[in-house]
Amino acid sequence: MKKYIASALLLFTVAVQAQQKKVPLTSYVNPFIGTGAVDNNSLAGSNFPGPTTPFGFVQLSPDTEDKPDNPASGYDYNSHTIVGFSHTHLSGTGVADLFDVLLMPATGEIRSVAGDAKKPGSGYRSAYSHQDESARPGYYQVKLKDYNINAELTATEHVGLQRYTFPANTSGHVVIDLDHSLDKNRTYWSCKIIGAEIRVVDNKTIEGYRILTGWAKLRKVYFHAEFSQPILSTVLFSGKRGNENTTIINGTNIKAALNFDTKSKSELLVKVALSPVSIENARGNMKAELSGWDFDGVVKQTSDKWEKELDKMSIEGTSVQKEIFYTGLYHAFTQPNNMADANGDYQASDLTIKNAPDKKHYSTFSLWDTFRAAHPLYTLTQPERTADFVNSMMRQYDTYGYLPIWQLWGDENYCMIGNHAIPVIVDAALKGIKGIDPEKAYEAVRASSTLNHPGSPFSDWEKYKYIPEDIQSQSVSITLEMAYDDWCVAQLAKKLGKTSDYQHFMTRSAFYKNLYDSKSGFFRAKNKNGEWLSPFNPLKYGGNGGNPYTEGNAWQYFWYVPQNVPDLISIVGGTKAFTEKLDQFFTLKDLPGEVNGNASGFIGQYAHGNEPSHHVAYLYDFAGQPWKTQYYVAKILNELYNNSSSGYSGNEDCGQMSAWYIFSAMGFYPVNPASGIYMLGSPVLKQAKLKLGNGKVFEVTTQNASKENVYIQSVKLNGKTYDKTFLTQSDLTKGGKLEFIMGKKPNYKWGTQKNSIPPLESFSNAG
Template structure:
C-alpha cells in the first residue's frame, strides 16, 4: 500500500513539475517582456518609444515639440514635455523628418488663433514624468497631468489606435495640428474635412528631408463629435473643412460622460480612400484586443530567434535590438496596394508589398543580411520595392524616404542587398531586371562615379568625400562583377572586377592609410589620420582615415597584402584600438562616437573592423574586441546605444555578434565567427528546421574560442555560410579563458 501511495505521489509530483516546466516555458516564450523601447531614446540613439507593428506603416508615439539632432525621432528621454502624438516616426536616423498628423487630447481651453512660434505657445502641451510612462512592443502609454488624461497607443499595420482616459467629467477635446513639424520638415499644403459625425479626413503635404511627402489620413472617433473649431494658421474658419499650409482643428465631445474616448488613425500616401479603407484593419473598439494582436505579432517575430541564458540584462539588450531591426523598412502601400512613387505619381504594387525607409548606407552592412535569416519571406518585398524605385527614377535607391530619393550618404548600397539575395537563392523577383538595375547604378554619371570611370579613382580635388565614395563604390562594383559572372555577362565581369580593385589607388604605404589623391596623381596634403570635417570639404564621410581605411570587405587578403602581411596588418589594427581618441579638426563630425581608441562603434563604417583579425590569423583578438564592444557600447538604459540606431543597423550588429557571427562581406553569404554571449541560441530557419548555436562554458571570462564544430565537423577558418544556417544544424563553440594556450 505504501508503495502504491508513493507511486501516486511521484505521479502527482511529476505532473506538478510538468506544470511548472510548462509555465516556465510559457514565461520564457514571452520574449516581448525583454523588449524595452526606451533603450536608445537617450544619448544619441534617436529611437522612439511609441507603438508599432513589425515593419508597420504607422508609429503613434509622443513628440516633445523640440527640434534638434537628438530629437530626430520627435522624442528624447531628457525631455519633460509632450505636445502631442504624431503617427509617423523615424527610428534612429541622423536627420529629423516625419512626425506627421499630431493629435493631442486635453480638457483645457484651446485658442487656435494664438501664434505658435515654439512649444511654449502650445495651449495643449503637458508636462509628464517617466514614472507614468509604459512602453512595450505594440503599446505605449503616459499620463499627462496638465491635460488631465491618460493616453494609450497601439496599432495594426496601417492603422493606429488611441485611447484617452480623462480624469473627470468635463470638456473632453482632441486637437489635430497639421502645422506641427520638427527639424527640416515643414508643411506646404494641409487639409482637414469633417466627413460625418465621427470621421475626419485630411492631407498633410510637406517638404523636408523628404522633398515631396504626401500623407492622406482618416480619423474615426468612438463617439460622435459634439462640436468643432477649424483654423488655418491663426484664423478661424467657419466651415466643415479647411485648407492651407497650417490647418488645425479642435474636436469636442460630450462633457457629461466619463467614458473612455477612442480614436483610430489610418494612413495612405496615395489617396483619401486608401486611408479610409485602412480604418477597417481595426474592426473593434476594444483597445485591449488590438494591443494583444500587436503584441502577439511581435512575439511571433521575436521568437524566430530564441536565446537561453541566465543573464537577464543581456537578453533585454538582445531582444530590444532584434525589435529595433524590425521597425524599418516600413510598409508604404495602403490598403488598396497604392503608394506615391518617387516620380510623384500614384502606383499600385503588383504581387509584392511596397516598403519605404531604406537607410542603405547603414543597413546593407548587417540589417539586410539579418533579414535573409529572420525575415526571408519579406526580402523579395524589399527588393521589389527597390526595383520599383528604379522603374520610377532610373536608378536604385540610395536613401529612400516616403517615396523620395534623398541621396543621403555615399555608395549605391541597394546593390549588395540585391546581390546578397541573388546568391542566397531568395526568389520572388526578376533577377535579369535586378542585374539591369544594379548595372545602371554602377554606370551612373553623378555622385563621383563619373570621375571613377574617367580616372580609375575619385580625385579629392574634384569630388567631396572622395575616399569613402571610392572605397564603397569598389565594394559595390565587386558585387556587380560577381552577379555578371553568375549570369554569364563576362565583359561586365571583367570591367567591374577591375573597378573593384580601385581601392588600391588610394592606399599610401608610407602612412598605411587610405588617402585623398588629386587628379594629377599626387596625395592631398597636409594629412592627419585623426582629422575629421563633417560632410563639406571632407575626404571621409562622418569619420577620418583611421576609421575608413579598413573598408575593403570584398578583398581583405588584398588589404592585408597592401599593409605588409599579417604581422604588419595586425600591428596597425592594434594601433586603431590603442590610439588615443582625440579627433582633430574644427568641424568634427558628431557622428564619430562610441570610441575605443580611434575605432568608432557609434557609426557604421567601423562595424566590420573587429572581425578582421580573423583574416590575419589572430581570431582571439577578434573575440576579445567583439566582447569588449558588446559590453561597453550597449546597455539596457535609455542611453544604451553608442550612436544613432540608423534604422536597425546598430542593433543588427549586436544581434549577429551576440550569436557569435557577423557578415564582414555582407554580399558573400559568409559569416565570420566571433565570441557568442549566450549558452544556446535557436534560430528558426523555415520548414520546421532549426539552426542551434551552443557556447559551452561561456562566461564573462570564458570569452575565447577553444574549438568550433559544425554538425560535428571542426571549423578552423572561423567562417560558416548562409547555406549552413538555413539547412539547419548545430554550431558548437567550446569557450575558454586560457588565452595563452590559444596563442601557442
C-alpha cells in the same frame, strides 16, 4: 508516500517548465531602449517608444519636441513634457522627418492652439513622468499630468488607435495639428508645408491631408479620422486665426480644436487611418483593418504579430541579454515600411500612383547603414520580405533610372554615399532568395554602377580610376565604397556567365589601391592631377561633405576593403604589420579638434557608434590572431550595449546597430555582407536557435558563457571539431549545430591554421 511526493515534484516541474515555455518573447522587448542619452558619451539610439506593427506604415508615438530634430525620432527620454502623438516616425536615424497628423487630448480651456508652445502657459503640451508611462510591442500608455488624462496608443499597419480616459466632470478636447513637423529653419535642407486641409465630414469624422517638403523632397499624407463620441463643436485655425464651427480649413499652418462631452462619458477613442495616395484610400485602409473600436483586441492582434516575428529566433542567456537581443530584433523589424495601401496603391519615385498586386511596396531604405548586417539578417529571418524589399528597390530603377541610395516615403533623398542597394540585391540573388529575377536584378545593379548620378560620378571613376577630391567631395570614402559595390556587381555577373562584365567590374573593385599612400600607410585623397592633398592628418574627421572622409577619419576608413581583406593585408606589408596597425587602431585615443557628431562608442579609434567601424574587430580573424577578434567583439557586446534608454552607442540606424548585436551575440558576423561568409567572434549567449525560412534550424550553444570567458577554446560544427574562423551561408541554411567552449585565456592554436581563414575565391560564392 515517497511515490506521491515524487509524482507531485514531477507534476510541479512539468508545470514550471510549461509556464516557462509560455513566457512571451514580447515581454523581453523594452521600447524605451535607445530613446535618450544618459550623458554626453552616447547618442542613445534615436528610437521611439510608441506602437507599430512589424514593417508597418504607421508608427504612432509621443513627440516631446515642438520641432523635432535631435533626436530624430521625436522622443527624448530626458524630456519632461509631451506635445502630442503623431502617426509616423523614423527609428534610429540621424536625420529627422515625418511626424504626421499629431493629436493631443486636453481638458479645460486650451491655453493657445496657435501660440508658441515653448513659452510657459502657452500651447497644449503636458508634463509627464516615466513612473506613469509604459510601453510594449503594440501598446504605449502615459498619464498627461497637466490634464490628468490617461492616453493609450496602439496601431494596425495603416491605422493608429488612441484611447483617452478623461478625469470625471471635465470638458474634453482633442487638438489636431497639421503644422507639426521637423524644424522648418534647418540649414542643410528646407522643410515647408506646401498645403494642408482639415475637413469636418460629420460629427464623428474628420479628414484631411498635408503636402510638404523635408528630408523627403515631396510627401503627401492623407488621413481619415473617426471618433467614438460626437464632436460638440470645433475651432479650426489657420495660423493664429480661429474659425468656430466651420467645416473646412485650408492653409500651410492649420490646426483644429475639437470639443467633446467627456463629463458624461470619460472614455474617448479616436482612430486615424493614413495613406500616401488619397483620402479615399485612407478610408479603405480603415475599413480593411479597423472597422470597430476594440482597443484591447488591436493591442493583442499587434502583439501577436510581433510574437510571431520575434519567434524566428530563440535564445537562452541572462535577462539583460534577452532584453537587448529581442529589443534589437524588434527594432530591426520596424522597417523598411510597407508603403502600399490595403488595395496595393503606392506613390512611386516618379510621383505617379502605381499598384502592387501583392500589396507590398517597401520604403525607408537606410542602405549605407543596413546593407552591412541588417539585410543579411533579413535574408536569414525574412526571406519572403527580402524578395519584397528587392523588388521594391527595383521599382525605383524602373521609374527613376537607378537603385535607391537612401529612400524615404518612396522618394530618393541622396543621403550618404555609395550605391548600397547593390550589395543588398546581389546578396539576395546569390543566396537564391525566391521571388527575385536574377537577370532583372543584374540589369538594375549594372545600370546603377554605370549611370552618373548625384554622389556617383562613374565617368570620372572610369577616367581616373579613383574619385578626385576636387571633383567629388568625400572622395576617399566614395572610392572605397564604390569599389566594394563594383565587386558585388562582378559576382552577380559571374554567376550569370557575363564574363566580360565580371572582369570589368573586378578591375574596378581594385581601384581602392590607387588612393593608398604607402608613405603614410593610409588611403588619402588625390586631386584630378594625381597629387596627394596636403596637409594630411589621419585623425581629422569629415562629416557629409567638405572632407575626403564621410562621418569618420582616415583611421576608420582604412579598413574598408571587405571584398579583399588578404590584399589589404598585403599592401600594408603582411600579417604582422596588419595586426600591429589593428592594435594601434584599437588603442590610439587621440581625438584632435572637432569630432564628427556621429562618432561615439570609442575603443581607441574604433567608433562603434557609426557604421564604418562595424566590421573591423573581425579582421584579426584574417591575420592569424582570432583571439583578438574575440576580445574586442566581447568588449563591444558587453560594454557598448545595455538595456537603458541609452542602450546604443550611436544612432540605431534602422536596425543596423541591433543587427550587429544579434549576429555577434550568436558568435558570427558578415564582414563582407554579400559574400555568404560569416566570421566567428565571441558568443555571449548560452544558446541561440535561428529558425530558417526553409523549415530548418541552425543552433548555437556556448559552454562557459560569461563576461570573463571571452576566448574560444574549441568549436564543433555538427559534432566535428572545427578550426575555421568562418561559416558559410550553406552551413547555416542547411541547418545544424555550432558548439563553442569558452574560457578566460586565449587558445593561441585555435583558428590559426592555414585553412582557418576563407579562401579568396569563396567570396564569389554565397552558397
